[in-house]
Amino acid sequence: MALLFSPLSIRSVTFANRLWVSPMCMYSAVDGVVQDFHRTHLAQFAAGGAGLIVAEATAVAAVGRISPRDAGIWNDAQRDAWAPIVRDIHERGTLAGIQLAHAGRKASTWWPWADERGSVAPADGGWQTVAPSAVAFEGFAQPIAMDTAAIEELVDDFRTAAVRAIDAGFDVIELHAAHGYLLHEFLSPLSNQRTDEYGGSLENRARVLLRIVEVVRTAIGETVPLFVRISATDHAAGGFTPDEAATVSEWALGQGADLIDVSSGGLVAHQSIDVHPGYQVPLARTVRRGGRIPVSAVGLITAAAQAEQVLHEGAADAIFAGREWLRDPHFGLRAAHELGASVAWPAQYVRARWR
Numbered sequence: 001m002a003l004l005f006s007p008l009s010i011r012s013v014t015f016a017n018r019l020w021v022s023p024m025c026m027y028s029a030v031d032g033v034v035q036d037f038h039r040t041h042l043a044q045f046a047a048g049g050a051g052l053i054v055a056e057a058t059a060v061a062a063v064g065r066i067s068p069r070d071a072g073i074w075n076d077a078q079r080d081a082w083a084p085i086v087r088d089i090h091e092r093g094t095l096a097g098i099q100l101a102h103a104g105r106k107a108s109t110w111w112p113w114a115d116e117r118g119s120v121a122p123a124d125g126g127w128q129t130v131a132p133s134a135v136a137f138e139g140f141a142q143p144i145a146m147d148t149a150a151i152e153e154l155v156d157d158f159r160t161a162a163v164r165a166i167d168a169g170f171d172v173i174e175l176h177a178a179h180g181y182l183l184h185e186f187l188s189p190l191s192n193q194r195t196d197e198y199g200g201s202l203e204n205r206a207r208v209l210l211r212i213v214e215v216v217r218t219a220i221g222e223t224v225p226l227f228v229r230i231s232a233t234d235h236a237a238g239g240f241t242p243d244e245a246a247t248v249s250e251w252a253l254g255q256g257a258d259l260i261d262v263s264s265g266g267l268v269a270h271q272s273i274d275v276h277p278g279y280q281v282p283l284a285r286t287v288r289r290g291g292r293i294p295v296s297a298v299g300l301i302t303a304a305a306q307a308e309q310v311l312h313e314g315a316a317d318a319i320f321a322g323r324e325w326l327r328d329p330h331f332g333l334r335a336a337h338e339l340g341a342s343v344a345w346p347a348q349y350v351r352a353r354w355r
């Protein structure tokens with residue numbers, strides 16, 4: 001039996017398979033409110049055999065948006081716009097997760113297809129960014145260092161966002177602590193130069209993330225799976241390391257996280273990455289610590305046999321794919337066919353099943 005199409009249970013949730021849709025920003029929200037676009041976009045994967053769909057990085061505060069067009073969940077109108085999307089996913093028999101995010105010093109930037117690059121000036125609808133330290137991402141505007149009151153507010157923003165996400169019907173919460181956004185900025189010594197209890201030692205750099213894990217776990221109760229996406233290396237000298245990532249992951253599990261979604265990079269512009277098929281899988285294996293820490297692998301995993309191999313080798317417990325789902329929203333149906341596994345087809349599509 002294909003491991004990729006075997007079920008996985010975490011807390012009260014059973015994922016029908018282990019081929020999941022990775023969170024992908026669509027830069028198509030209005031005032032943080034998701035639109036009809038998001039509804040059709042996400043529902044197509046639910047009809048395509050995904051075991052879980054994690055909706056894009058969704059800001060827990062207005063200043064935490066990567067761009068003015070990011071999705072948000074810091075108010076009730078935003079929550080209410082998510083609810084029918086989750087319903088659509090559920091109606092197609094798939095589970096829905098949301099990635100809660102704050103972009104920190106990489107907030108207030110132009111969306112990828114805008115005419116301009118870099119930071120959006122306040123006059124053009126941008127805003128002052130915040131970060132652990134007043135250290136800019138190369139080429140972006142300088143952030144303001146957060147004081148302890150701002151950190152307390154941040155923790156509470158994640159808590160209220162998680163409550164709203166549960167109220168909207170989401171089955172899984174993922175905290176975005178990767179790709180150089182705010183929680184990753186706290187973890188890495190390259191962006192965190194604080195001298196208080198939130199900077200310096202690994203324990204101090206991890207303090208904000210661990211508090212958020214703890215507070216979100218309390219807010220969502222014992223039944224809901226809580227994932228944390230990390231960048232397990234900065235791909236730059238003096239940065240966050242895979243060993244540190246594994247240690248922080250173990251601490252996060254202790255605070256109530258269930259699975260670590262292992263990605264990498266994004267913290268500094270001068271990163272040097274050797275990008276090739278499955279390039280982040282060794283990082284997932286390191287963080288997994290021989291099976292003690294449940295992990296997902298992501299990054300250029302584009303074929304059924306390749307994904308199956310990652311699970312077979314014991315490098316990960318589940319697979320997130322991103323761009324392959326954009327190329328083929330029915331990637332899950334095709335992958336099951338290729339592995340000779342069974343997956344639930346939408347009743348309306350059954351006549352198209354490969355025989």
Ligand SMILES: Cc1cc2nc3c(=O)[nH]c(=O)nc-3n(C[C@H](O)[C@H](O)[C@H](O)COP(=O)(O)O)c2cc1C
Nearest residue numbers: 022023024025056057298299300301321322323324
């Ligand atoms: C259009 C696009 C948007 C993305 N947005 C997010 C995001 O919101 N949150 C996140 O953690 N990663 C984001 N990513 C990264 C993907 O989740 C994934 O980790 C990455 O694309 C590598 O996987 P892949 O090779 O299967 O695409 C994005 C990637 C793409 C292509």
